[in-house]
Amino acid sequence: MKLTLKIWRQKGPEAPGKFVSYPVDNVNPEMSMLECLDVLNESLIERGEEPVAFEHDCREGICGSCGFMISGIAHGPQAATTVCQLTMRHFKDGDELVLEPWRSRPFPFVKDLVVDRRAFDRIVQAGGYISVSTGNAPDGNAIPVGKEEADRAMDAAACIGCGACVAACPNGSAALFTGAKIAHLGILPQGQPERDRRAVRMVAQMNAEGFGSCTNIGECTGVCPKEIPLEVIARMNRDYLRGIWKERHQLVTTIAPVTDWDLVTK
Amino acid sequence: MSATAVTVQENRAPNFWQSTNGKKAVMAVTGVVLFLFVLGHMLGNLQIYDGAARLNAYGRFLKNTGELLWIVRFVLLTCVGLHILASVQLWARNRRARPVGYSHKKSVNSSYADRTMYWSGPIVLAFIIFHLLEFTAGVIHPESRFIDGDVYHNVVAGFRVWWVSAWYIFSMILLGFHLRHGLWSMFQSVGLNHPRHTPVLQRAAFWIALLITLGYISIPVSVLAGWVR
Amino acid sequence: MKLDARIPSGPIEQAWDNARFEMKLVNPANKRRHHLLVIGSGLAGASAAATLGELGYNVTCFCFQDSPRRAHSIAAQGGINAAKNYQNDGDSVYRLFYDTVKGGDFRAREANVYRLAQNSLSIIDQAVAQGVPFAREYGGALTNRSFGGAQVSRTFYARGQTGQQLLLGAYQALERQVDAGTVTMIPRTEMLDLIVIDGRARGIVARNLITGKLSVHLAEAVILATGGYGNVYYLSTNAKGSNATAIWRAHKRGALFANPCYTQIHPTCIPVSGDYQSKLTLMSESLRNDGRIWVPMNKGDKRTPNEISEEERDYYLERRYPSFGNLVPRDVASRNAKAVCDEGRGVGETGLGVYLDFADAIARLGEHTIRERYGNLFDMYQRITDENPYKVPMRIYPAIHYTMGGLWVDYQLQSTIPGLFVLGEANFSDHGANRLGASALMQGLSDGYFIIPYTVGNYLASSKLGKVSESHPDAQAALSCVRTGIDKLLAIRGRRTVDSFHRELGKIVWDDCGMSRNAQGLRTAIEKIRALREEYWQNVTVPGSGDDLNQSLEKAGRVADFFELGELMCIDALERNESCGGHFREEYQTPDGEAQRDDEHFSYVAAWGYTGPGKPPELTQEPLEFAYVHPSQRSYK
Structure with missing residues (x-):
């Protein structure tokens, strides 16, 4: 089948950007969206043009590298599917697909369909862990965790950190991402000692990054490739309210967002 | 050592009110108060069907509560103020969070009511101001005379004007939309969500919002239809 | 050149204890003065960087992705082995050791494998404490499954996302150290050369993938945890970015490369569908626990699978290997699939595929149980092929999956270049000529959490490392x-x-x-x-x-x-x-x-x-x- 890919092309954050339409013939319905871009890129390179930059790595929907908007929907029309696993059979011959990068201030633009999601790493740095140094652990069966609890923790832990939730949210909120980690660790008994501090610090960092607010409308969970439930956001709010009261004597600090790439100085 | 990364700078964290989550919690709590008012006000209004005496007595009763009335008014005003302040600040913040918009954007999961909170709110606010000027202060009272104390007369006379009723009905529908989202969203914002209860709550929010809207709308409709004279 | 593997003397059960006791220690106050580079942030790299940071070393960790959480360890599905014997079915450290040496077809170093089996116990404890949501029994105890040819149930798993959950555990430990200031994380940066000064690894040359800037990073030791080289084959189950550049360029600087021809073909991948194919998708080996593998008896049988009667099917693994059946090790399962396809009995468009059939298991256990066990894998299969595996047998074919070869390391995980350590799939050490299922996660974490923190300290404490500058x-x-x-x-x-x-x-x-x-x-x-x-x-x-x-x-x-x-x-x-x-x-x-x-x-x-x-x-x-x-x-x- 034949498709037209209308893709956002922009060389860098300072350069001007525009949509460019590329007709792609011979699209096989079994192809993934990224393989379709591969085919386009091969032909661009052969014509001496610069290929479309997009992020990808595992191509099996788990690393969270890939992701862009396809005609207004993060990761495209198929539910619970990243663009690397989105096969072209979901489109019709002659369709025009509009490919746009995630748009969010805390995700600074890099090139074409690539943005910088380091804000997510900083949110995790702020407390998205259980502080147990190697060698400190008791036997694996020492703390029983009920099956339902473990399953609920796993539901939240399935987050791949792709950023689709932020991209789809009309407010540019990172509540689903942050909530997923707070819920995963907050449900488990191992995560209890740090529960208040974790929620307070992670929420503080999320706020410091400049993400928008959650209006509980569920666009995020609708596009989430792992279908993380909205419940995790309530969990974040609960743990945050509890934490900010119980930890009120603590001075909480956040990490200043870094947006440039010249990390290395002499 | 040749490689040093940009040092991790530590900034003071946003406090409760500065954080989006804190503001949302404030909106939820003030939302509860405003919802209770909306509910109580509707129940009070429905006494119109019991005749002029009953409604006017109710009006006198409210006026005679003295300081209590002012306390209630103060609490309500504070709640309205905080609710609006938080929402305006969040709105501004959310605009900043996406400086470059999408050329295409589709909604996949949210309802119309969910997405229109940011303008159903302001319209309801505009309505409330109009409403207070019309029925409480009596400043605006087109095509009839405002009689202080005769609530029944003021209501009936007011709603006989078709555009007053239309404006009222339109605003009440938007209030319904606002409640339909807000009624369950407030639970989510203060951290209450349960895989079993939340879907029930969401359905309940729909029915409560519908009943409240119908309850309010029934009055101008009855006046225009001539059932209440 | 004579290779000294530095295998400790004495009985194998005490070898690691003895080795640790003989190691020199770094004074705690001095640790932060030692700068270490960790290249790669998968299970081995992230666990090493986190643990070294916890000990107080000054660590810089690099990854080419935008975040350390995206390393390809994340894609491991099936599980991680450990000789916990929680199931009381006769497992022990010795049995895991024995199975691994045998499974590797007697081409691995015994002492390394024994240590791996010993460490497997602590890995599970560590992961559980970090909050890895392993599957549980209703009573709250950890549950296990048997996997990839093992006769005991020793595989711990978190749905079909075990690699993801273990990696997130290590990633979170790493980010905790970034917050603590002991680890500097440099993402989107690729190592392009090793700097060897006076015969010792002293740094790397790296390229920032966003700005293109080249930079020199110097340190006391360099730890490579950059994964395997399956992408030589272009089509493999590896991530598109997985590459051999770091280990290959270290090899060109003098590190020996061991057993490069040992590659593992995974028997259960989704078959190739066309020329545009960019990678192959693995279906967890755990599927073989309940699925039955077959091809038609007759060549060129193009009927749909449900039209082929029981008598016309050849359950070739069950026929040839009655005691292991569908659970034979990966190499055996893969070769047999190739053999039946070479005979012309392969299925699907290309004839390069065999059926993996769940009809019997669904009849026996019910669709609910199968969904509970493999739901996400079935969904993934359906997403890619548009076929419903609850109704139609899956089609599978072997694909390159793992490389047992890698840079040669001694018992201390040091390569032939002093100061260059190699962990995880990037080294050659523990799997011999064939890796058992659910052992890669185990090895990566054993190397990173429990071996390198000791052996790097020993190297630092026993070497006199002068100051070097970028102008060298x-x-x-x-x-x-x-x-x-x-x-x-x-x-x-x-x-x-x-x-x-x-x-x-x-x-x-x-x-x-x-x-x-x-x-x-x-x-x-x-x-x-x-x-x-x-x-x-x-x-x-x-x-x-x-x-x-x-x-x-x-x-x-x-x-x-x-x-x-x-x-x-x-x-x-x-x-x-x-x-x-x-x-x-x-x-x-x-x-x-x-x-x-x-x-x-x-x-x-x-x-x-x-x-x-x-x-x-x-x-x-x-x-x-x-x-x-x-x-x-x-x-x-």
């Missing part, structure tokens, strides 16, 4: 070498894309150095690779410049290394005149078609040294001794 001629030479390489690639401006070369290289290696190999094929493969590499350097085109995000340039450098490594794989496969594990030489098989080892001549690790461009590599042998598990013909009949 060796550092500058490495930097300019990298710069020249990049400029050269950009200057060719030929007519063929990097991917077209890579695809062609992959086909050569897959055809002649894949599931089965023979001397004739390997010789032609070497010729073909050399010719193609020649053409590559004349005719490749790399658009854009080196000054910004240029994904073509990244690929071009990696593919250039794959050419050289692919050739070495063929040379090693040709040298090893026996069949063992994943290395199946057609000339060396038993009368009934099983792999025939030659312990008399080939019970050694083949460690290859780089001698210069265009020059033949130099083989050094590390003899393998088996004092505990006596080599026998593997039999799964």
Whole structure:
């Protein structure tokens, strides 16, 4: 089948950007969206043009590298599917697909369909862990965790950190991402000692990054490739309210967002 | 050592009110108060069907509560103020969070009511101001005379004007939309969500919002239809 | 050159204890003065960087992705082995050790494997404490499944996302250290050369993939945890970015490369659907616990699977291996799939596929149970193929999945370059000629959490490391070498894309150095690779410049290394005149078609040294001794 890919092309954050339409013939319905871009890129390179930059790595929907908007929907029309696993059979011959990068201030633009999601790493740095140094652990069966609890923790832990939730949210909120980690660790008994501090610090960092607010409308969970439930956001709010009261004597600090790439100085 | 990364700078964290989550919690709590008012006000209004005496007595009763009335008014005003302040600040913040918009954007999961909170709110606010000027202060009272104390007369006379009723009905529908989202969203914002209860709550929010809207709308409709004279 | 594996003396049960006791320690107050570089942030790299940070070392960790959480360990599905014996079914450290040595077809170092089995216990404890949501029983205890040919249930799992959850555990531990200031994380940066000064690894040259800037990073020791080289084959289950550049360039700086021909073909992947195919998707091996593998009895039977009656089906694994059936080790399952397809009995469009059928399991256990066990895998299968595996059997075919070979390391995980340590899939150490299912996660974490923190300390405490500066001629030479390489690639401006070369290289290696190999094929493969590499350097085109995000340039450098490594794989496969594990030489098989080892001549690790461009590599042998598990013909009949 034949498709037209209308893709956002922009060389860098300072350069001007525009949509460019590329007709792609011979699209096989079994192809993934990224393989379709591969085919386009091969032909661009052969014509001496610069290929479309997009992020990808595992191509099996788990690393969270890939992701862009396809005609207004993060990761495209198929539910619970990243663009690397989105096969072209979901489109019709002659369709025009509009490919746009995630748009969010805390995700600074890099090139074409690539943005910088380091804000997510900083949110995790702020407390998205259980502080147990190697060698400190008791036997694996020492703390029983009920099956339902473990399953609920796993539901939240399935987050791949792709950023689709932020991209789809009309407010540019990172509540689903942050909530997923707070819920995963907050449900488990191992995560209890740090529960208040974790929620307070992670929420503080999320706020410091400049993400928008959650209006509980569920666009995020609708596009989430792992279908993380909205419940995790309530969990974040609960743990945050509890934490900010119980930890009120603590001075909480956040990490200043870094947006440039010249990390290395002499 | 040749490689040093940009040092991790530590900034003071946003406090409760500065954080989006804190503001949302404030909106939820003030939302509860405003919802209770909306509910109580509707129940009070429905006494119109019991005749002029009953409604006017109710009006006198409210006026005679003295300081209590002012306390209630103060609490309500504070709640309205905080609710609006938080929402305006969040709105501004959310605009900043996406400086470059999408050329295409589709909604996949949210309802119309969910997405229109940011303008159903302001319209309801505009309505409330109009409403207070019309029925409480009596400043605006087109095509009839405002009689202080005769609530029944003021209501009936007011709603006989078709555009007053239309404006009222339109605003009440938007209030319904606002409640339909807000009624369950407030639970989510203060951290209450349960895989079993939340879907029930969401359905309940729909029915409560519908009943409240119908309850309010029934009055101008009855006046225009001539059932209440 | 004589290789000293530094295997501790004494009984194998006490070897690691003894080794640890003999190690020199670094004074806690001095640790932060030691700067260490960790390259890669997968299970091995992230766990090493986090643990070294916890100990107080000054660590810098690099990854080429935008976040350390995206390393390809994340894609491991099935599980992680540990000899916990929670199921009371006769498991023990010794049995895990025994199974691993045997499963590796007696081509691994016993002492390393024993230590791996010992560490497996602590790995589970550590992961649970970090909050890894392993599957549980209703009573709250950890649950296990049997996996990939093991006779005991020792595999711990978190749905079909065990690798993801373990990696997130290690990633979170790493981010905690970033917050604590002990680890500096440098993402989107690729190591392009190793700096060796006075015979010791002292740093790396790295390229920032966003700005294109090259930089020199110096340290007391360099730890490579950069994964395997399965992408030599172009089509593999590896991530698109997985590459061998770090280990290959370290090899060119003097680190020996061991057993490059040992590659693992995973039996259960979704078959190739067309020329545009960019990678292969794995279906967890755990599916073989309940699925039955079959092909039609008759050649060229093109009917749909449900039309083929029971009598017309050949459950070939159950027929040939009655005691292990569908659970034979990966190499055996893969070779048999290839054999039935070569006979013309393969299924699907291309004839390169076999059925994996769940009808019996669904009838026996109910769809609910199967959904509970494999739901996400079934969903993934359906997403990709548009077929419902609850109704129609899955089609599967083997694909390159893991590489057992890698940089040679001694018992302390140090390569032949002092100060260069290699962890995880990037080293050759623990799996011999074939890796058992659910053992890769175990090895990566064992190396990172429980071995390197000791052995690096020992190296630092027992070496006198002077100060070096960036202006050192060796550092500058490495930097300019990298710069020249990049400029050269950009200057060719030929007519063929990097991917077209890579695809062609992959086909050569897959055809002649894949599931089965023979001397004739390997010789032609070497010729073909050399010719193609020649053409590559004349005719490749790399658009854009080196000054910004240029994904073509990244690929071009990696593919250039794959050419050289692919050739070495063929040379090693040709040298090893026996069949063992994943290395199946057609000339060396038993009368009934099983792999025939030659312990008399080939019970050694083949460690290859780089001698210069265009020059033949130099083989050094590390003899393998088996004092505990006596080599026998593997039999799964």
